[in-house]
Amino acid sequence: MSHYSLLQTPTTSIITIVNDNNNIKHNRLFSHTKIYYIICSRMAWRELGRKRIYMNTFRTLNTSSFRRVVGSSYGSTYTTQFVYASARCMPDLISHSSIGVDGLFSGTKEGGIRCFHASPAVWARRGDEPFGLKTPKKEKYIRREGRNQPPVEARYVPRNVKAPKSNSDKTVEIFEGMTLDELAKRTGKSVSSLQDILTNVGEKLESEFEPLSMDIVELAAMEVGVNVKRLHSAEGTEIVPRPPVVTVMGHVDHGKTSLLDALRQTSVAAREAGGITQHLGAFVVVMPSGASITFLDTPGHAAFSAMRARGAAVTDIVVLVVAADDGVMPQTLEAMSHAKAAKVPIIVAINKCDKPGANPEKVKLQLASEGLLLEEMGGDVQVIEVSALQKSGLDNLEEALLLQAEMMDLKARIDGPAQAYVVEARLDKGRGPLITTIVKAGTLTCGQHVVVGSEWGRIRAIKDMAGRLTERATPAMPVEIEGLRGLPMSGDDVIVVHSEERARMLSSGRTRKSEENRLRRKLNEDTPSTLESSEEVPQRVEMPVIVKADVQGTVQAVTDALRTLNSSQVLVNVVHVGVGPISQSDVDLAQACDACIVGFNIKSPPIALSQAATRASIKVILHRVIYHLLEDIGNLIIEKAPGTFETQVAGQAEVLNIFEVKGSKTKGPDVKIAGCRVVEGFVARTGTMRLLRSGEVVFEGLCASLKREKQDVDSVKKGNECGLVINDWYDFKIGDVIQCLEQVVRKPKFIKSESGAVRIEC
């Protein structure tokens, strides 16, 4: 089948068909259109995706003018059964209402296309339609896309309300043993479409209630464009206590590295290996009792935040190092915020207690005044006095960690599929990509096929921290793994799959998904965000904020002022405050919490830091006038607020005449058309019509057809005449009034009172 451009209405739509061997290279046309559809078989679509042709196409365009792209169809090369919005390709550009809003199509064996159901714009152009229109078979194809949505063909897409979100920013939780039926419910997709996907990846199911492996579920979910969150069950046949995984944090020069070095030297492996020369990113300390502690040996917040930002909840306990002579410093507070935000318990190590100027008691008071509830003051945070230099107090610290671990009742399943995270990844010239991982549950074994982030491979060798080859890695054991094809990132998850083919598939699915998400984020920056048309009461959303200011008093004042902007729709959540300039750690924390950074009376951050913030899509707002700051934050809040949906009358028409079109077997039932004149505003094809008789509402229904001089039109303005059909209404009377209702999103407002006080009004 060759390439057809079926239909083009200026600046509205293009429908393009490509077959398996074709591509879209010619499409200069696209730059003149707002909507375009590509119809092709799944195979062809894959091919386009693989060659990234669609990407190139978009690059040459002003993407913000696109409203939707319909991706592939299911069917063989020459039989395009019907077109639907393909969340698999450019979900960000797809409004899933694409089905039926502008047309459903069916291919013919001859390579043609039949239009089953089309919008006015399509019908109006049917003279251009080369393959003729066939009898509508709507019901067969019209689906409900979500429980609260009307059938797609009747969906009300109001003005001022942007198209519904694509699936791409939807995240569903998946688990081992999930059924297709459950996945269908969570993704909002039909069982049959998911079944098609699984058949395509060679998975044959007896029924939709058959338990599936998590990687198959992830594959299917990614194919329909949703993000997944893997839920790992703690259940298993063998649950055993596991060692805690500990991260060391604290202010610069307070002795984090020295403390880790001192602890490392107490590790058995270090003694056995004559001191570990190679940095693995983690090591294990074994106590005389046999209990062990795993330390992540990259000190600082950056590693911690980077892992957390990637969803890797590896750290169980944070050791907060505070120098006894220096006391609580800005980065001490930052570290506390990081740990608090991650809900990870803290153990304080007051270091440098050997120093003459050491004053541990003062440090404790400082920490308490910063809100840390120390054990000796009736709280539950243990404080240990140590000296990394003299290696004193280390036993106490290790014991405190074990006690904390015991209280946390850290347990893991050791049998079954491994769940692990990458701590560090590096490229070795001879051995290829090497990763240090920590297993959270299950056991990693040599020879297993794994997917790590978007990379895949087969475990060729596992080495323990002393560099010895081992067959398996159990929970909390840091090991180095060899055999990956590419280099993943810290914080990536390690997943065991049963075959190389599965590993390849999952890896490519993840690569594609992350590319889609990246593109979507980029597009969201270019275009305003889309809103679901719904009547639901908006949920309150959180807006995390980090506040930095010149002095403590200002920090407090800014924080208090920001809290006055809380409203029923958006809650300003101050996740961290600090005195001084914006630091890398602030940026890391902002990334981990999806926060914006507010700076008051401070210098702009260095260019490299600003660039890092921009790259991570972190908003940095700097001001010296509090009102300007609040105004900026107020605008952000308004942007973030879901808003409330309201119905309003867009226009009104009077019925002047009534026409009856007799139905037949082929044409369908009889239809009553109201010949109207629009007397107020406008009436729109996508609107809900309210029929009033003598001032009383007698019916409300969706508009089935809107014509002007026999042409289907999207809307008709005041002063013009039109023919209007309302779904399921056959009893128009001359003099009836028809109101067109539209839904609008009402965003909160930023209000400044005469006294200068500001607030957000919903």
Ligand SMILES: Nc1nc2c(ncn2[C@@H]2O[C@H](COP(=O)(O)OP(=O)(O)OP(=O)(O)O)[C@@H](O)[C@H]2O)c(=O)[nH]1
């Ligand atoms: N007297 C004394 N000095 C210490 C102790 N621990 C660390 N130091 C010294 O403090 C300085 C900083 O120690 P580091 O371990 O590099 O501190 P850090 O927190 O890792 O520093 P950054 O990596 O720069 O954040 C070094 O000169 C150490 O020798 C201690 O217990 N007592």
